[in-house]
Amino acid sequence: MSDTPEAARDEHAKLVAEIREHDRRYHGEDAPTISDADYDALRRKLLALEAEHPELVTEDSPSQTVGAAPASGFGKVLHARPMLSLGNAFSEEDVADFTGRIRRFLNLGEDEEIAINAEPKIDGLSASLRYEKGKFVLGATRGDGREGENVTANLKTVGDIPETLPEGVPEVFEVRGEVYMSKTAFRALNEAQAAAEKQIYANPRNAAAGSLRQLDASITATRKLSFFAYSWGEVSALPAETQSGVLKAFEDWGFTVNPLTRLCRSVDEIMSLYREIEAERGELDYDIDGVVYKVDRLDWQDRLGYVSRSPRFAIAHKFPAEKAMTVLNGIDIQVGRTGSLTPVARLEPVTVGGVVVSNATLHNEDEIARKDIRIGDTVIVQRAGDVIPQILGFLPEKRPPDSKPFEFPEVCPACGSHAVRDVRESGEMDVRRRCTGGLICPAQAVERLKHFVSRNGFDIEGLGAKQIEMFYETGEVMAPADIFTLKARNDRLKLEEREGFGELSVKNLFDAIDERRKIGMDRFLNALGIRNIGQQTARVLAANYLSLDALLSVARKAAEEGPESEAWAELTNIDGIGNTAVSALTEFLAEPHNADVLERLLAEVEVQDFDAPAQDSPVAGKTVVFTGTLEAMTRDEAKARAEALGAKVSGSVSKKTDYVVAGPGAGSKAKKAADLGIATLTEQEWLELIGG
Numbered sequence: 007m008s009d010t011p012e013a014a015r016d017e018h019a020k021l022v023a024e025i026r027e028h029d030r031r032y033h034g035e036d037a038p039t040i041s042d043a044d045y046d047a048l049r050r051k052l053l054a055l056e057a058e059h060p061e062l063v064t065e066d067s068p069s070q071t072v073g074a075a076p077a078s079g080f081g082k083v084l085h086a087r088p089m090l091s092l093g094n095a096f097s098e099e100d101v102a103d104f105t106g107r108i109r110r111f112l113n114l115g116e117d118e119e120i121a122i123n124a125e126p127k128i129d130g131l132s133a134s135l136r137y138e139k140g141k142f143v144l145g146a147t148r149g150d151g152r153e154g155e156n157v158t159a160n161l162k163t164v165g166d167i168p169e170t171l172p173e174g175v176p177e178v179f180e181v182r183g184e185v186y187m188s189k190t191a192f193r194a195l196n197e198a199q200a201a202a203e204k205q206i207y208a209n210p211r212n213a214a215a216g217s218l219r220q221l222d223a224s225i226t227a228t229r230k231l232s233f234f235a236y237s238w239g240e241v242s243a244l245p246a247e248t249q250s251g252v253l254k255a256f257e258d259w260g261f262t263v264n265p266l267t268r269l270c271r272s273v274d275e276i277m278s279l280y281r282e283i284e285a286e287r288g289e290l291d292y293d294i295d296g297v298v299y300k301v302d303r304l305d306w307q308d309r310l311g312y313v314s315r316s317p318r319f320a321i322a323h324k325f326p327a328e329k330a331m332t333v334l335n336g337i338d339i340q341v342g343r344t345g346s347l348t349p350v351a352r353l354e355p356v357t358v359g360g361v362v363v364s365n366a367t368l369h370n371e372d373e374i375a376r377k378d379i380r381i382g383d384t385v386i387v388q389r390a391g392d393v394i395p396q397i398l399g400f401l402p403e404k405r406p407p408d409s410k411p412f413e414f415p416e417v418c419p420a421c422g423s424h425a426v427r428d429v430r431e432s433g434e435m436d437v438r439r440r441c442t443g444g445l446i447c448p449a450q451a452v453e454r455l456k457h458f459v460s461r462n463g464f465d466i467e468g469l470g471a472k473q474i475e476m477f478y479e480t481g482e483v484m485a486p487a488d489i490f491t492l493k494a495r496n497d498r499l500k501l502e503e504r505e506g507f508g509e510l511s512v513k514n515l516f517d518a519i520d521e522r523r524k525i526g527m528d529r530f531l532n533a534l535g536i537r538n539i540g541q542q543t544a545r546v547l548a549a550n551y552l553s554l555d556a557l558l559s560v561a562r563k564a565a566e567e568g569p570e571s572e573a574w575a576e577l578t579n580i581d582g583i584g585n586t587a588v589s590a591l592t593e594f595l596a597e598p599h600n601a602d603v604l605e606r607l608l609a610e611v612e613v614q615d616f617d618a619p620a621q622d623s624p625v626a627g628k629t630v631v632f633t634g635t636l637e638a639m640t641r642d643e644a645k646a647r648a649e650a651l652g653a654k655v656s657g658s659v660s661k662k663t664d665y666v667v668a669g670p671g672a673g674s675k676a677k678k679a680a681d682l683g684i685a686t687l688t689e690q691e692w693l694e695l696i697g698g
């Protein structure tokens with residue numbers, strides 16, 4: 007855990023950003039990239055950190071919300087009663103604790119029976135269906151629990167959702183439950199998607215989410231979605247006094263209640279039902295990931311109430327992850343778009359929890375070494391509602407006698423360049439090994455080239471991501487220098503004859519390229535896309551060395567002589583430059599391919615010396631934060647001007663901030679500035695301060 011307040015704040019910010027990103031991938035794109043277990047671990051870490059540092063809890067911390075905020079495209083629905091999540095139990099002991107807590111809270115005697123309604127935990131997405139006078143009027147997703155998306159039209163296409171309820175139902179009634187896709191429907195959908203070369207869904211839950219959130223409800227109608235009712239939101243009256251009684255009423259009203267639902271009267275009964283359902287799980291035509299236990303008596307549910315975001319009267323008893331054994335046939339090394347080498351296990355195909363698994367992640371080389379997993383081993387594979395299965399370990403008795411420890415390659419399998427592990431600022435080795443090939447590595451080249459021409463790089467008009475992809479595919483632009491030779495090669499290329507190009511646009515493109523033959527040193531450095539040398543670091547380096555030659559001569563020396571050298575120390579002594587940046591820069595230069603790329607590029611372009619920022623400006627050395635909408639200039643321009651005047655531009659307000667420049671729509675940052683007593687300027691006042 008983080009000891010100092012600053013470290014805790016940094017760690018908190020990192021966790022929040024990470025969780026938000028995973029929420030977005032999961033809810034916004036229906037394409038999660040980590041396992042549920044890893045996600046839960048992240049959230050637990052956040053909760054633990056916030057428990058220790060309560061000052062870090064903000065209203066919008068993921069600890070205070072459930073899932074992701076609604077995506078755009080649908081109208082928003084503020085839930086009349088929030089849609090909450092459930093606490094988890096993983097063992098019989100946790101279940102006994104749950105009933106014990108209820109007993110204590112309600113002050114019940116040892117032998118007073120607590121009836122518990124046990125319901126399978128359906129692995130889909132929850133929805134709230136509002137009925138007024140028996141008519142379905144509004145249907146919403148959970149969203150962040152407080153506010154969801156209006157998906158009424160889509161929900162109307164779901165077979166188990168009646169449009170009208172029988173006479174005599176309460177005036178207002180919100181039925182809540184789970185929208186899911188059966189395994190049969192899921193397989194059929196993916197087959198059809200594959201045939202039409204459309205998106206393949208990773209699992210039935212993602213398919214259900216993706217299908218429900220189609221903007222065109224007629225598409226949802228073609229996806230066979232189903233619905234189990236299990237809960238409710240705002241109601242004008244309840245049809246029963248127990249959970250099981252309400253579910254019975256739901257059935258009478260035409261909803262489907264899960265048939266494995268049972269009323270249990272003791273922890274023993276709960277546990278035997280849990281085992282029964284777990285044993286049946288593989289044969290069910292829908293995914294479940296546990297059993298939910300709810301106190302049956304509604305008056306007790308009311309008294310028990312809620313603790314933070316989950317009810318005290320209910321808990322989800324999760325199933326352990328599903329496991330299987332199979333043989334590890336090989337380990338492939340994949341090179342990501344940023345150059346990181348990821349080992350992927352190639353497995354003898356095996357069915358784990360109803361899904362055929364033939365690949366699994368091995369994370370990184372330390373993990374392989376730590377687990378001593380070798381090709382030919384019989385390994386245990388785990389899948390926990392996951393997208394990417396994991397390898398837990400191997401069976402020693404089945405290890406082939408001639409097996410050898412896996413040797414992680416030290417060269418990139420895509421381009422043959424050295425693959426190295428960074429040393430972090432803390433002195434630790436980074437877990438990832440990365441290819442240093444950069445621009446010459448086919449696995450990375452396209453992304454690097456896109457970065458090269460991007461707005462903060464060479465910013466060539468008419469040459470964006472699309473054109474780069476096209477030129478890379480045809481083999482006409484494989485390295486940055488090739489961009490500058492396009493014109494000379496055009497006799498042969500005849501770009502004007504291609505689709506999407508005309509004579510004028512080709513002329514404009516060549517003009518735009520020529521215009522960039524002169525480029526500022528900081529832009530140039532940033533455009534190279536060297537890891538850890540982004541816009542900010544590039545600027546600091548440029549501001550310190552002023553000319554590219556001066557920088558390169560020190561950096562080349564540092565590359566040759568290593569971290570103990572004077573040149574290395576000179577670089578790391580610069581404020582804002584650490585070992586990580588210097589390692590990245592020297593590795594880049596030490597790689598002959600890169601040196602070659604650089605040399606070819608320098609033959610085409612002229613890198614201009616850095617204009618030293620004015621030291622006598624009124625804002626030199628000051629820290630500025632821009633927030634809200636700026637009207638006279640773009641954010642990038644404002645930043646560049648401020649920096650040229652020697653100011654530091656920061657993204658967040660702290661005690662170190664000198665000025666906050668707030669345009670219309672400025673929110674929390676302006677407020678924080680006011681709280682801290684920091685001067686807040688309008689854009690106009692700022693312009694006056696810096697002299698227009």
Ligand code: IVH
Binds near residue numbers: 184
């Ligand atoms: S009750 C107030 N019952 O699990 C409690 N939830 O972590 C509201 N789920 O968001 C939930 N089956 O998507 C409840 N029989 C069931 C469920 C169930 C699946 C899901 C639901 C909820 C999540 C809670």
